Amino acid sequence: xxxxxxxxxDEIMLKAIKNILSKDGYNVILAKNGKExxxxxxxxxxxxxxxxxxxxxxxGLEVISRLRxxxxxxxxxxxxxxxxxxxxTITEAFRLGADDYLKKPIMAGELLIRIRKLLANRTVRxxx
Amino acid sequence: MFHWxxxxxxxxxxxxxxxxxxxxxxxxxxxxxxxxxxxxxTNIRLYQKKDxxxxxxxxxxxxxxxxxSVIAPAFNEGLTxxxxxRSLLTFDYPKYEVIIINDGSTDDxxxxxxxxxxxxxxxxxxxxxxxxxxxxxxxxxxxxxxxKLIIVDKENGxxxxxxxxxxxxxxxxxxxxxxDVDCILHEQTLQRLVxxxxxxxxxxVIAVGATLRIANSCEIENGVITKINAPRPFLARFQEMEYIxxxxxxxxxxxxxxxxxxxxxxxxMFDKEIVIKAGGYDPASFGEDMELMMRMNRYCYDNKxxxxxxxxxxxxxxxxxxxxLKVFMRQRTRWGRGLYQLxxxxxxxxxxxxxxxVGMVVFPYNFLFELMAPVxxxxxxxxxxxxxxxxxxxxxxxxxxxxxxxxxxxAISTLAIxxxxxxxxxxxxxxxxxxxxSMVLIEMxxxxxxxxVFALRGYFFQMINKTHTWGNMQRKGFQKKGAPKPAxx
Amino acid sequence: xxxxxSDLLWQAYEQFGFLPLFIQIALIFIGLAILATLVAYGxxxxxxxxxxxYEKRVNFITPxxxxxxxxxxxxxxxxGSVPVDDIEFDPVPxxxxxxxxxxxxxxxxxxxxxxxxxxxxxxxxxxxxxxxxMGLPKDSFDKMKTLKxxxxxxxxxxxxxxxxxxxxxxxxPLTNSQNPSLRAAARNAYIQLSKNDPFKFFDxxxxxxLPWDQLDMFRIITTTKDIQIxxxxxxxxxxxxxxxVSFCLKLIAHxxxxxxxxxxxxxxxxxxxxxxxxxxxxxxxxxxxxxxxxLVKIYDHQPLICQIEILRAVGQIASGKYLEFLKxxxxxxxxxxxxxxxxxxxxxxxxxxxxxxxxxxxxxTYEENRIIIKHCLNPxxx
Numbered sequence: 001x002x003x004x005x006x007x008x009x010d011e012i013m014l015k016a017i018k019n020i021l022s023k024d025g026y027n028v029i030l031a032k033n034g035k036e037x038x039x040x041x042x043x044x045x046x047x048x049x050x051x052x053x054x055x056x057x058x059x060g061l062e063v064i065s066r067l068r069x070x071x072x073x074x075x076x077x078x079x080x081x082x083x084x085x086x087x088x089t090i091t092e093a094f095r096l097g098a099d100d101y102l103k104k105p106i107m108a109g110e111l112l113i114r115i116r117k118l119l120a121n122r123t124v125r126x127x128x
Numbered sequence: 129m130f131h132w133x134x135x136x137x138x139x140x141x142x143x144x145x146x147x148x149x150x151x152x153x154x155x156x157x158x159x160x161x162x163x164x165x166x167x168x169x170t171n172i173r174l175y176q177k178k179d180x181x182x183x184x185x186x187x188x189x190x191x192x193x194x195x196x197s198v199i200a201p202a203f204n205e206g207l208t209x210x211x212x213x214r215s216l217l218t219f220d221y222p223k224y225e226v227i228i229i230n231d232g233s234t235d236d237x238x239x240x241x242x243x244x245x246x247x248x249x250x251x252x253x254x255x256x257x258x259x260x261x262x263x264x265x266x267x268x269x270x271x272x273x274x275x276k277l278i279i280v281d282k283e284n285g286x287x288x289x290x291x292x293x294x295x296x297x298x299x300x301x302x303x304x305x306x307x308d309v310d311c312i313l314h315e316q317t318l319q320r321l322v323x324x325x326x327x328x329x330x331x332x333v334i335a336v337g338a339t340l341r342i343a344n345s346c347e348i349e350n351g352v353i354t355k356i357n358a359p360r361p362f363l364a365r366f367q368e369m370e371y372i373x374x375x376x377x378x379x380x381x382x383x384x385x386x387x388x389x390x391x392x393x394x395x396x397m398f399d400k401e402i403v404i405k406a407g408g409y410d411p412a413s414f415g416e417d418m419e420l421m422m423r424m425n426r427y428c429y430d431n432k433x434x435x436x437x438x439x440x441x442x443x444x445x446x447x448x449x450x451x452x453l454k455v456f457m458r459q460r461t462r463w464g465r466g467l468y469q470l471x472x473x474x475x476x477x478x479x480x481x482x483x484x485x486v487g488m489v490v491f492p493y494n495f496l497f498e499l500m501a502p503v504x505x506x507x508x509x510x511x512x513x514x515x516x517x518x519x520x521x522x523x524x525x526x527x528x529x530x531x532x533x534x535x536x537x538x539a540i541s542t543l544a545i546x547x548x549x550x551x552x553x554x555x556x557x558x559x560x561x562x563x564x565x566s567m568v569l570i571e572m573x574x575x576x577x578x579x580x581v582f583a584l585r586g587y588f589f590q591m592i593n594k595t596h597t598w599g600n601m602q603r604k605g606f607q608k609k610g611a612p613k614p615a616x617x
Numbered sequence: 618x619x620x621x622x623s624d625l626l627w628q629a630y631e632q633f634g635f636l637p638l639f640i641q642i643a644l645i646f647i648g649l650a651i652l653a654t655l656v657a658y659g660x661x662x663x664x665x666x667x668x669x670x671y672e673k674r675v676n677f678i679t680p681x682x683x684x685x686x687x688x689x690x691x692x693x694x695x696x697g698s699v700p701v702d703d704i705e706f707d708p709v710p711x712x713x714x715x716x717x718x719x720x721x722x723x724x725x726x727x728x729x730x731x732x733x734x735x736x737x738x739x740x741x742x743x744x745x746x747x748x749x750x751m752g753l754p755k756d757s758f759d760k761m762k763t764l765k766x767x768x769x770x771x772x773x774x775x776x777x778x779x780x781x782x783x784x785x786x787x788x789x790p791l792t793n794s795q796n797p798s799l800r801a802a803a804r805n806a807y808i809q810l811s812k813n814d815p816f817k818f819f820d821x822x823x824x825x826x827l828p829w830d831q832l833d834m835f836r837i838i839t840t841t842k843d844i845q846i847x848x849x850x851x852x853x854x855x856x857x858x859x860x861x862v863s864f865c866l867k868l869i870a871h872x873x874x875x876x877x878x879x880x881x882x883x884x885x886x887x888x889x890x891x892x893x894x895x896x897x898x899x900x901x902x903x904x905x906x907x908x909x910x911x912l913v914k915i916y917d918h919q920p921l922i923c924q925i926e927i928l929r930a931v932g933q934i935a936s937g938k939y940l941e942f943l944k945x946x947x948x949x950x951x952x953x954x955x956x957x958x959x960x961x962x963x964x965x966x967x968x969x970x971x972x973x974x975x976x977x978x979x980x981x982t983y984e985e986n987r988i989i990i991k992h993c994l995n996p997x998x999x
Contacts, residue, residue: 012728013735015683019691034218035350054188054220056315056352062217065273083189083734086222088999096272104189107738109697151639158646177767178798181774185734190832192867250998251991255953268997275999326829329797524625525640532643535650542657549661553668561661 002119003027003044007037007051007063008081013104017050017081020108021115034058038066046076047119053082053089061096068097077118081106143511150508154533157497161540165547167381172441172551184319188220194326195223195301196318196397201291202228202309203284206235208351210244212309215351217276221318225276227298228309231291232261232284241279246271254280258293258408261285266298288393289409289416296400296408305397306417307445312343312353313395314444321397324438331436334399334424337391338439339375341554342368343446353446358560363456366575367449369541369567376441376551377544383439387489389498391437393417395445402427402435414590415466422474425486441551457582464502464586471499502583534572541568678721682728685710690732690743701742706750722756729753730778748779761787766794770802777806777837785811792818801830808834809841819852825860834864839871850877853884863895870902878905885915893919894926901930909934913942925958932962937970944974947989948982956986960993 004026008014011032018028029044031037035057037049049067053060060080067073080093083104090101100114187193198216202209209228216226230238241247252266260282267279280298285291292306305321307313314320317338325333344364347355359365375392382388391398393416406420406427413419421437428435450456471494478495480487515521545565548554555561567575633641688710690696695704715721726748733744748754757779760772773791776783783806791803804822808815826834838844849865849872856862862884869877881903884896900908912927919927928946931939940963947959963971963978979990992998 010731010735012683012731016687016691016732016735019687023692054218054315056218057350058214059218059273061273061275065271069271083185084222085189086191086193089222092272092275104735105733105737105741106735108691108736108740109738155642180767181771181802183734183774186833186836187829190836191871192828192832192835194828248997250995251988252995252998253953253957253985253989253992255957268995270997275997323829326832327797327827329825329827524621525637527622527625528640528643528647532647532650535647535654539650539653539657542654546657546661549664553665558662558665561665565658565661 001025001027002047003029004115005029005031005037005040005046005049007031007034007049007055007060009033009052009055013052013081017111020112024112026115034060034063037063041067041073047122048077048079048115050079050081050115053080053084053093061092064093064096064098075122077122079111079114079118081111146511150504150511153496153504157501158533158536160493160497161536164377164381165540165543167384168377168441168547169550171380171384172376172547175441176551184220184316187319187322188222190222193222193319194303194322195225196221196322197295197299197301197304197400198224198226198307198318199292199295199299199304200226200228200307200309200311201231201288201295202233202237203231203291204233204235204237205309206233206237206240208310209237209240211351213241213245213277213351215312216309217274218315218352219313219318220315221322223301224318225278225299225301227278227280227295229280229282229291229295231282231288238279238281242267245269245274245277247277247279252278252298254298257297257404260290260294260297260411263294263297285411287409287411287416289413290411293408293411296403299400302400303397304400304403305395306393307395308393308447310448311340311394312346312348312351312446314442316442317395317444318397320440320442320444324440325397325399328436328438331386331434332399332402332428333438334402334428334435335388335391335421335437336397336440337375337379337388337437338395338442338444339548340371340392340394340445340447341443342371342449344449344451346446356446356554356556358555358563359449360563361451363451363453363575364449365564365567366571369545369564369571370575372548372564373541373544375439376548377540379439380441380547382490383437385485385489386436387485387493388437388439389490389494390418390421391439394447398424402433413466413469414462414586415470418466419470419473422470422477422486425483425490426474426477429483429486441548443552443554453578456578457585460579460582461586461589464583465590466586467494467499467583468587468590471495502580502587505580506584537572538568541565541571674720675724678715678724679728681715682721682725686728686732686744686747690740690747693743696739696743701739701746704743704746706747711751716751719756722751722753725751726753726756726775730775733778745779745781749781754779754781757781766796766799770799773799773802773806777802777809780809782810797824797827797830800824801827801833804830805833805837808844809837815844816847819856819861819865822856822858822861825858826864827860831860831864831867835867835871838868846872848874848876850874850880853877853880859889859892863892866895866899870899873903875903875905878903878907881905882908882911885911890920890923894922897923897926897930901926901933904934905930906934906936909936909939913939916942921952921954925954928955928958928962932958932965935966935968937966937968940966940971940974944978947978947986953989957989957993960986960989964990964993 004021006014006017006028008017009032014030014032018030021028029040031040033056037051038058049063051060051063060082064078067076067078078098079100079102080098081102081104085103093101099118102111102114200216205212213226213228228241247267247269249265250268254263254266261284263280263282265281267281269275269277278298280294282291282294296304303322303325305318321336321338324336342359342364344359344361345357346353347357359368379388396417402424403420406423409416409420425435450459477483477487477491479492512521542565545561633644689706693704716725729744729748733741736744754776757772757775760768763769788803788807791799792807794800794803804818807818849869852865853862853869866881869881878900881896881899885893887893897912900912909931912930916924916927928943931943943959943963947956947963950956950959963974975990979987
C-alpha cells in the first residue's frame with residue numbers, strides 16, 4: 001500500500017489523520033515540522049505527502065519546493081492541508097507544484113477520495 | 129528629622145535640604161514602583177483573561193489579517209545568518225515579508241544567503257522615503273518557497289538605525305516589525321503583536337512591544353528555541369531579572385495608562401505611515417528606538433492623532449545578553465548617552481501640556497527617575513561618604529534606611545518574577561526560578577553599581593562630545609550593536 | 618554589628634512612637650516589603666506546584682480522551698453508512714467515572730473543539746453529537762451563568778463552535794454588553810446560530826466593530842453553512858456606524874455583490890478619506906466598470922491614499938478606457954507611489970494595448986521610471 005508522509009504541527013490533527021489514513025490501509029509516517037519532514041524524505045520513498053503550511057523550521061512551501069526540485073522525488077504527490085485561507089498563499093502553493101489544497105476544517109471523506117484519486121492518477125502515469 | 133542640631137546653621141540648612149530632597153525623591157520613586165506593580169498586575173490579568181478564550185488560529189486563517197514587514201539588519205552575521213533567516217521565515221502568520229538588510233558586512237553574510245536561498249539581484253524600484261546610505265542592490269529568490277524574502281544590500285551606515293530605515297523603504301506592508309537578526313522570535317510573534325493594534329476603539333496604536341528575555345543558556349536548534357533555560361553566566365542572569373522587571377512590571381504597567389516610554393529595539397511592531405512621517409530612525413542617536421518613539425508621539429500630538437503604544441506580557445523574543453564586562457559596559461554606556469541625548473533634544477516636551485500624557489507623565493518620569501536616578505544616587509553616596517568622614521552619620525537610622533531600600537527593591541523584583549509566572553511559566557524547574565530570583569538579593573551590591581557608573585560614563589561622554597565634536601564623531605567606537613534596551617522600568 | 622542591630626530593633630519596637638516620621642515609615646515599609654517578598658515566593662511555589670499537578674493530570678487524561686474520541690468518532694464503523702444522527706456511541710467508555718469530573722469534562726470540550734476546528738462534514742457532525750450525548754452543553758450553559766465575563770465568552774464560543782442554539786433571550790442582551798469582547802463573542806454566536814435574521818444587530822450596533830473582532834465574524838459568516846447571505850449594500854446605505862459599513866465593504870467584495878456598486882459609489886462623497894479609500898478598494902475588487910468614470914473624475918481632488926486606491930481600482934477594473942490617464946500619471950507625477958501604482962495598473966490590464974504602452978514607456982521614459990516598470994514586471998517581486 002502507498003506510503004504517505006503527514007507533516008503537521010498540530011498533534012491532534014497529526015494523530016487524527018494517521019488514524020483515518022491507517023484505517024484505509026495506508027502506511028502513514030508522521031513529521032511534526034519541516035525539518036523532520038526533510039529528514040524522513042531523505043531516508044525513505046513516499047508516494048504522497050500531506051503537509052500543513054505553517055510549521056517551525058521550514059514551512060510547507062519549502063517542502064513542496066524541495067520535492068519538486070529534486071528529480072528523484074518529483075513524482076511524489078502533494079496535498080496541502082492548512083487553515084490558511086488567503087488566495088495568494090493558495091496560489092503560491094499551486095504554483096510551486098502542490099497537487100491539491102484542502103482548507104481546514106476538512107472533511108475526512110473528501111480527503112480520502114482526493115488521496116485515492118491522486119494515487120490512482122499516478123499509477124496510470126507510471127504504467128504508461 | 130534633624131538630629132544634629134548643634135551643627136552650624138549653613139551646614140544644617142544645606143544638609144537638611146539635601147536630605148529632604150533625596151528622601152522625597154526616593155519615596156516618590158518607591159511609590160511609583162508600587163503603582164506600577166498594581167497597574168501591571170491588572171493589565172496582565174486582563175491579558176490572561178483574553179488569552180483564555182482567544183484562538184489565534186483565526187487570524188492565521190483570515191484574509192483580513194493586516195500585512196507585516198519583518199525588518200532585521202545584519203552586520204557580519206555569516207556564522208548564524210542561515211538559521212536566523214530560516215527561523216524568520218516560519219512565523220505563524222498569513223501575510224508577511226522578511227527583509228534582511230546586509231549592512232555592508234565585511235564577511236560572507238551576503239554570499240551565504242544568496243547561495244542558500246537562490247537569490248538574484250533584481251530591478252527593485254527602491255523608494256528612499258527615509259534617507260540612508262547607498263543601497264547597492266536588492267535580492268529576491270528564484271525559488272517561490274522563499275518569495276517572502278527580500279535582501280537589501282547596502283553600504284555600512286555605522287548604525288542599526290540606518291539599516292532599519294533602508295528596510296522600511298523597501299517594505300510594502302502597513303506595519304513593520306523591527307528586530308535584530310540574531311534575536312530569536314516566537315512563531316506567534318506577529319499574530320500576538322498585531323492584536324493590540326486591531327482592538328483599540330478610539331486610538332491609533334502606533335507601536336506594540338512584548339517581553340524580551342536572555343537567550344544565553346537556552347537550547348537552540350536551527351534558529352528555534354528547543355528548551356528555555358534561565359541564563360547561567362552571572363551577568364546574563366542579572367540581565368534576565370532586569371528584563372523581567374522592566375517589561376513585565378514596568379512596561380505592562382505603563383501600557384495600561386498609555387504611558388509606555390519606549391518600545392525596545394529588539395522587538396517592536398510599528399505603524400509604518402507614522403514612522404515615515406516622523407522621519408524614521410535617527411542614525412546619529414545612541415538610543416534610536418526611544419528617540420523615534422518620542423518623535424512619533426510628537427508627530428501624533430502635533431497632528432491631533434489620538435495615539436497609543438501598547439505592550440503585551442508574553443515573551444516573544446530571546447536575545448543574546450553580553451557576558452563580558454567590557455561589552456556590557458559599552459552597551460550600558462551607549463544607553464546612557466542615548467537617554468541623555470534624547471532628553472536634551474526633546475526637552476521642549478517636558479511638562480508641556482500640549483503633549484498630553486507624554487509631556488506630563490512619560491517625559492518627566494524618564495527625566496527624573498531614569499536620567500537623574502544615577503546622578504542622585506551618586507551624589508547621595510558622596511554625601512554619605514562625607515558624613516562618614518566627618519563622623520556625622522547616625523548609624524542606626526542610616527542602616528534602617530538602607531534596609532528599607534534593600535528590602536523594598538527585593539520585594540518589587542520578586543513581585544515582577546511572580547507576575548511573570550502568573551502570565552506564563554517559562555522556566556522548567558524551580559532551580560531556574562531561584563537562579564534568576566536570587567540575583568535580586570545581590571543586585572544592589574554588584575549589578576546596580578555597575579549600571580549607575582556606566583550610565584554616568586555615558587552622560588559624561590555625551591557631554592564632552594557635545595562641546596567638542598559635534599556630528600559624526602559621536603558614533604565612533606560604538607558601532608557594535610548592543611543588545612536591545614528594555615529601558616524604563 | 619548584629620548585636621547592635623538587634624538592640625536597635627528592640628529599641629525601635631519599644632520606642633516606635635518616639636521615632637522620627639521618616640524612620641517610622643521606613644520601618645513599616647521594611648515589614649511590608651519582607652511580607653510581600655515572602656508571599657511572592659510562596660505564590661510562585663504554589664503556582665508552580667499547582668501547575669505541575671494540573672499538567673500531570675492533563676497529560677494523563679488527554680491521551681485517554683483522544684483515544685476515546687478516535688474510537689467513537691474518527692474510526693466509527695457506522696460513519697458513512699448510517700446517518701450521523703442515528704449513530705449510537707458505545708455506552709461503556711462514555712460512562713466511565715472520570716467523565717463525571719468537571720475538570721475532565723472541560724478538557725473533553727476543549728479537545729472536541731480542537732477536532733471540530735480540523736474536521737467538518739460527517740466527522741464534524743459526529744463530534745457534535747458526542748458533545749451532546751455526553752451532556753456537555755449543560756456544562757457550557759452553566760458557564761454562561763457565571764459573573765466572570767471571560768468564562769461567559771468561553772461558554773458562548775464553545776456553544777458556537779459546537780453549533781448549539783442559544784435562545785435569543787440569553788444571547789441578545791449580551792450582544793449589547795458593556796464589555797467589548799463579550800459583545801463580539803455574542804454577536805458572532807448570534808450570526809451563526811440565529812436562523813431567521815442573523816445580521817439583525819448590524820442595524821442597531823452603535824459601538825465600533827473592531828478589526829480584531831471582524832476576523833472571527835468574517836470567518837463565521839463565510840464558513841457557516843446554510844447562512845442566508847443578505848445584500849450588504851443595505852447597511853452601506855443606511856448604517857451610520859462606520860466600522861459596520863467598512864466591514865460590509867469587505868463582505869461585498871468577498872461575495873462579489875455587484876448590485877451593491879451604486880451604494881458603494883455613494884460613499885465617494887464621504888468626508889473621511891480613510892473611509893473613502895475603503896470604498897474605492899471595494900469598487901476595484903468588484904471590477905466596477907460603471908464606477909471608473911467617476912473615480913477618474915474625482916481623482917485630482919483626492920488625498921494621496923485615495924489616489925493610490927483609485928489607480929489600483931482602475932488597474933483591477935481594466936476596461937482599457939483609462940490607459941491614457943494611467944500613462945499620464947505614470948509619466949508626470951512627482952510622487953513615487955503614484956508612479957508605481959500607475960505602472961502596476963497599466964500592466965494589470967494585460968491586453969495588447971497595455972503591452973504596447975509598456976513597451977513605449979520603457980523606450981521613452983527616464984531611468985527611475987524604467988526601474989519601476991521592471992520592478993512591476995518582475996515575477997520574483999510582488
